[in-house]
Each structure stands twice: as C-alpha cells, then as structure tokens.
Amino acid sequence: MAGVLKLAEEKHLVCQPFDFGKGYVGVCFCCDDCCYLFNPKPIPCNKGTLIESTDKATCINCGKCVKVCYFGARAMKGARLRVNRRRCSGCGLCTDVCPVDAVTMVKRG
Secondary structure, three states, X not given: OHHHHHHHHHOOOEEEEEEOOOOOEEEXXXXXXXXXXXXXXXOOOOOOOEEEEEOOXXXXXXXXXXXXXXXXXXXXXXXXXXXXXXXXXXOOHHHHHOOOOOXXXXXXX
C-alpha cells in the first residue's frame, strides 16, 4: 500500500474515497482519464472542508499549479494565473507544486 501512496504522490493524483452504497466502497486516485468526476453525468463529489487560497502578490505565474488541477479551477490567461474557486475540489495538489508557496488551503466558507 505504501508503494501505491508514493506513486500517487509522485504523479499528483487526488486521493478520493467513495461510497456508492450496497457495500461498494473504495479509494480512487483520481486523474483526468476516466473517473466518474469527469463523466457527462457525474456523481456528486464531496468537495471537503478546504479550498485554495492564492496569494497573488507572491505568485510568480509559472503555471505549475494549472498542470495539476484536474478540476479546471486554475488557468493561465495570457501570462497571468486565473482561479475559479467554485471549481476548486480542495484536493491541495496546487500547494504541492507551487515553487514559492503562494497557495495554501483554508477552511471553505
């Protein structure tokens, strides 16, 4: 199991536990390939209690966080980072890759 967790961390995958009822439970390490979160009729996802907070004064607009945001909450518009917090799942992958620690996770309000 430790090997799976290490690989998920290296690949910046989202650890998403699920419970579909009737004994069908598990943990998915979400990516943007095929997960139910990306189907045309997705099953509602619990976004959790945290959400991103980006310090624009510290952000260097490198775009690294955009590449790991499977939920489309982060995008580059020209040379500037744009954040759509409504799309943030609270996974925290953006905090892992930010080279200047401009992104933190805060309580969802």
